[in-house]
Amino acid sequence: KNQVEQSPQSLIILEGKNCTLQCNYTVSPFSNLRWYKQDTGRGPVSLTIMTFSENTKSNRRYTATLDADTKQSSLHITASQLSDSASYICVRGGNNRLAFGKGNQVVVIP
Amino acid sequence: SAVISQKPSRDICQRGTSLTIQCQVDSQVTMMFWYRQQPGQSLTLIATANQGSEATYESGFVIDKFPISRPNLTFSTLTVSNMSPEDSSIYLCSVLGYSGELFFGEGSRLTVL
Numbered sequence: 001k002n003q004v005e006q007s008p009q010s011l012i013i014l015e016g017k018n019c020t021l022q023c024n025y026t027v028s029p030f031s032n033l034r035w036y037k038q039d040t041g042r043g044p045v046s047l048t049i050m051t052f053s054e055n056t057k058s059n060r061r062y063t064a065t066l067d068a069d070t071k072q073s074s075l076h077i078t079a080s081q082l083s084d085s086a087s088y089i090c091v092r093g094g095n096n097r098l099a100f101g102k103g104n105q106v107v108v109i110p
Numbered sequence: 111s112a113v114i115s116q117k118p119s120r121d122i123c124q125r126g127t128s129l130t131i132q133c134q135v136d137s138q139v140t141m142m143f144w145y146r147q148q149p150g151q152s153l154t155l156i157a158t159a160n161q162g163s164e165a166t167y168e169s170g171f172v173i174d175k176f177p178i179s180r181p182n183l184t185f186s187t188l189t190v191s192n193m194s195p196e197d198s199s200i201y202l203c204s205v206l207g208y209s210g211e212l213f214f215g216e217g218s219r220l221t222v223l
Contacts, residue, residue: 004152026136032210043114043202043214044153098212100152 004101006090012107013080021104023073023090035064038103039086044101047075047088073089080108111203112137116215121223123193130189131218133203138183142208144176147217148199156201159186193222 005024007094025033032051036044048057048064050073058066061078077084087103113136123129133142142159156176157165165178180186189195203215 041217041219043116043204043216046211068199072172098155100154101160102150102152 003099004090004092005086008104008106009102010105010107012109015080015082015110016109017080019080020082021075021077021088021090021106023028023075023101025071025073025090030068030071030092030094033064033066034091034093034098035062035073035075036040036089037062037086038089044089070071072087072095075104077106080106082108082110084108111211112139112206112207112213114203114213114215116203116218118218119216120219121221123220125194125222127193128189128191129193129220130187131201131203133186133188133215134183139205139207140183142180143204143206143212144178144186144188145202145204145214146199147202151201156188159188159195176213190220193220195222198222 003026007022014093032049035047035050037047038044047062050057050066052068063076066073085108087105089103090101092099115134117132134143144156145153146156155168156171157167159165159178159180161180161183163218177189198221200217200219202217205213
């Protein structure tokens with residue numbers, strides 16, 4: 001079983017709408033939770049990094065939340081744009097190791 | 111931030127051949143890594159490229175199959191040896207910034223026929 005589970009696996013949304021992506025991680029110790037955006041054919045780019053003491057962090061229209069008690073994180077995309085079409089990867093950091101989720105594939109349509 | 115250049119960006123190779131992927135960083139970095147991203151799967155760490163010494167491989171990856179060089183603090187290569195179709199994947203170079211952020215190259219998409 002993967003240490004980081006993301007849902008939904010894929011999502012289609014209309015331009016201008018909001019969406020929320022979920023991430024559950026199962027392994028401790030935990031030191032940080034990261035979200036990356038990976039455009040098709042490109043490398044992942046960091047969106048947010050949160051430590052266990054932070055429960056929300058924003059980067060433009062992206063807002064990540066973290067509940068260290070339930071080991072859950074979410075990434076909320078506000079007023080989606082066509083350029084938001086990408087894979088969003090949740091990454092748990094801890095014990096000098098990173099565990100990657102498989103990603104949420106988001107497609108924004110006009 | 112770090113700017114990472116990888117080449118080739120993509121290649122199609124024949125079974126049994128080997129391909130070397132290059133990774134160039136625009137600044138000196140201590141920690142440099144190689145990842146594999148298979149279709150529909152999460153990123154998997156292959157190895158940590160150590161400057162001046164042998165790379166540190168993760169479980170399931172061996173030096174004979176994935177030899178790595180790191181001659182200095184800005185450059186590394188990963189070779190995929192004796193390729194089979196199962197090696198078709200995206201290979202990503204990444205570096206650790208001073209803030210703890212992980213930066214990735216654009217990836218090298220390998221297709222083995």
